[in-house]
Amino acid sequence: MAASNPDVVPIAGGTDVMVELNMDLGRPETLMDVSRLPELAEWRRDNGHLFLGAGVTYTRIMRELPEHTALVQASRSVGSPQIRNRGTVGGNLGTGSPAGDALPVLAAWDAEIVLARPGGSTRSVPWREFLTGVKQTAREPGELILGARWNVPRGPGSFSKIGTRNAMVIAVANLCLQVDEVGRSIRVALGSVAPTVVRAHDAETFAAQAFEEADAWDDPGATLASDAVEGFGELVATAANPIDDVRGTSAYRRHAVAVMGRRALSWAIEDRRSGVGA
Amino acid sequence: MSGRVGERTREGVGVSVPRIDGVPKVKGQFAYGSDLWVDEMLWGHTLRSPHPHARIRSIEIGEAVASPGVYAVLLADDVPGTRFYGLEFADQPVLAWEVVRYVGEPVALVAAEHPELARRAAEKIVVDYEPLPAVTDMIRALEPGAPAVHPFGNVLSDVRVEHGDPNADAEIWVDGYYETGMQDQAPLGPEAGMAVPAEDGGIDLFVATQWLHIDRKQLAPCLNLPEDKVRLFLAGTGGAFGAREDVSMQIHACMLALHTGRPVKMAYGRAESFVGHVHRHPSRIWMRTGATREGNLVNVRARIVIDGGAYTSSSIAVISNATTFAPGPYEVPNALIEGTCVFTNNPPCGAMRGFGAVQVCFAHEGQMDKLAAALSMDPVELRLRNAAAPGSVLPTGQVIRGAAPVREVIERCAEIPMPPAAPPGPRDPLELPGGAAGNVGRGEGVRRGVGFAVGYKNHAYSGGFDDSSEARVSLAAGPEGPVAEIHCAAAEVGQGVHTILAQIARTVLGIERVILHTSDTLVGSAGSTSASRQTVVSGGAVKAACEAVLEELFERARRDARLSGSDLGVDDGFVTADGERVAPVEELLPQPIECTRVWRHAVTFPLDERGQGDVHVGFLFGAQRAVVDVDEELGLVRVVQLATAQDVGFAINPQSVVGQIEGGSAQGLGLALMEEIQLKDGQIANASFTDYLLPTTLDMPKVEIELVEEPEPGTPFGAKGVGEPSNVVAPAAIVSALRNALGRELHRIPVRPDDLVGLREPAGIPPWPPFPERPSREPSPATAGIQRTGEP
């Protein structure tokens, strides 16, 4: 169908597409219901990698993939049970909003986005090449997002999200931090503070260095000095390039990601000490 | 009147009777305005202005008219009668034609077979606008040279209240500046109704609204129909809170129906609903509060400015309220309060629960906290010391005559047990600011704060308004016993008035079965479902009508020789004589008895040029204590507990009263923490529930409630209105708690995380805007000769 009609808009859970339709913001000529395609609704482990089908709902992620902590936390932060029963990571990718809650997790996990082309072939695009701008992606007309694939990291990680009420918010800022024990790196991705999700490279380098100096890679009980954690937070903030909008100011967003980064790193250190996420 | 009534009728007053429309509502069978359906109905749609201020050069409708499924495209020229309407002054165009004054102002109407077809057709209407300079800031609107919203200038109304000696000095002064943002009522049921053309050339309108008769009063002249040809019936109403006081789709739907000869349904979506009704006035308030060193208030001076938006609506009453309530429910010997409502090219503001008292309560309670701090005095002590009481003279010179248990309200609120202290160590993330979903903390940086606030509000209409309600009650013999039918136009919007009226009838008539006729215009006006007035005023009408029915019943009984001369009463379906049951009620009902009564409350008077007069009917007092947890690094809030005591007179239905207090507290919490219509050059930037945030189950805490029942003289069973006080005090209490937790100024509601973490400089105190030496005695539309609604 997509082959003959490249402008067709795929719809699965509809939690973004239907809003556009209902609010009269978008009237695609054709919608293609992909919610029942079995290939999109599955996830698979292979060889240390996980493939997550674009049609797996947030509810199912929380139930079936509980050990993938940051992704579960991100899923739990999305909307309501009604939304989580329908919403998917595929939707987050298809919409390509910088506020998509699964996206900082995929970025922190260096995920690849798998696309199917009309004709049956597939291609994989690293997340940072897939998310190209505000609600812009590298998906070409006629292509379908099959899912995301990543090398499952070993180590603690977390996802946090800020909104001005305690539920049902579009992120003012969100953040995922992931410790990669094998690669000896700490990865941090930020959402809603730039046109796309971004990684905080300077902060990551700093943290890995600090772990090195504290001999933390070999000693899970090690801690960092509080000014190292502070410094990490400040560097996380430098990766943000936020704007003022209806949901928050850029000054607040910068401030908030520094706090979230600092906290996430502290929790990771704490979790390593207590053996969580090993 | 003679006769005793049963002490405690089952399901009578004082009982928490389940609401009479509860079952259809839980089964999804209750018909709201948006559920109405009739074959061959058309859907109406409104084309609205995209500009805050513009001249309309031309409107082309040809393509729209020719669009598929379209039955009508109407413009201002198609308004059959007068082209203006309004609650107090008819200053608002039914459809704009020369000029538009706010984004969202209706310009054209379309009727079509399907809402999608109507929308597509509306897109084809070509309106040639010439944008004009717009004024969207209320202080700017006061400046000479600001764009004029109306030819008669930007000041709608100036009100001065002068009490005692405004220059009286005090031993200690505190100064403050406060801002409140534009809140939206956001009733879950958006605007909806159906207009059905009638055979007599008139129109039947089924509509979700707050006051059927005032809608009709505005509707009839616009439709060029006599009032008796315009019949309104209350459709199921999904909340109101003030949003339905002004006309929204009523005139439009009727115009389309009369023009096409078909029933026309209009139901706004949420985005349209945001622009389709008035909002709460944003305010800026300057206050100087003077006291003795012991903490007795000496003098309150205030300057209040509120933004009325593009049209008058009920703004005149709102600024009057704000000004008269500004010093708070305290003994204040001297005061000078100057309030102004301005026009701007922002969307119009009007009634919302609290009606001016909310804004000033935030200010006067902020002042009381500052004073308490300056005097190193307990904030509750300070309020008790100054609490008003029966006999207190208010700044308007009005003496409080009714029940005014202010001290008791404060004390009982303060005595409500505090919630358990925050446990040390790791906390359950579900209870932290940000929630489990946010996952922003494991308890780091969470500070707890406590705040206290007291406030008050009037009930019923003020300033000399002839505020009344009419009820018709009939009593007949039914197959299972006597049945009373109440016909009253009181609009049930969810608050529970219909259930209350039935309870009153049961108690007075001593019977069980009461049915409510649809609220409609086939009976006289019940007045507005607003101002916390229906229980008292319509309750009063129903009680009076029932008492008249009872009189007639006893007359019939006395014609029976065995009952003459005895002290007659009713009890559980029986007529009693000297306390003994003598005959079942239905024995005396071979023909039904029907009585209609109009009930009026105590007379009020307009304010004179010094703001003096017995302007209000009666007062409702409330106190609230808020306990909050704040994440001081992220500025996220979790309200842990709201504790409140409210002066309710007599709770006719305690469960309903508690429900009103809980709901009002939630709306107050929303205004304190998260609700604001964000305007950018007159455009609403957040016209959706995604970005206009209402409190969820994770934002509202448990509300602990104490009902203070001191009967109010002159009202049915001593009841008072209950809907508004909790909304008035909650924002002040919550922000007081935040200030206590963080030690920050927090001069504005809703608070933003930026303010809570200290990213923004405190506002300081901007210069007080000037107030005229001699304010105009009349609001500007009056001076300009604009037609007053309801006057020939």
Place this chain on the structure above:
Amino acid sequence: MLVRTNVNGERRETDVWPGSSLLYLLREHLGLPGSKNACEQGECGSCSVWLDGELVCSCLVLAAQANEREVRTVEGLAAGEAMHPVQEAFVETGAVQCGFCTPGFVVAVADLLEQVPEAPEAVVREALSGNLCRCTGYEKILEAVRLASDRMRIREDEL
């Protein structure tokens, strides 16, 4: 386009504008206006229904996506005059004021109690955070959940 659904146990077939949501189908085509339209964006939960047994916002489901699927609405909770324990509890506790949010809440609460019969309050609040109420402040809704939960467990025990 033709959409065939099984709604509250009955097979229904209707022709709808393809862009219609399931909510629109239910309300305007199938004579089931119990589910409400308060926001059209899945923010308020007033349109909550079950789609193949899962709680969803029907405003976010394309009508066509319900083709050959089972839909259960508030109207399907109890037949005729009967009431589901959740419905009874809502009426008794005063959890209904204007009632516009009520059908959505009743469905969401019934769904919650089917899955977690004895949920602690914090869990209940989180589960219901996608249902907005403007009238009640949620207090009595939570009371209704507790009452319904107690009664449903008693009935379970009796079975």
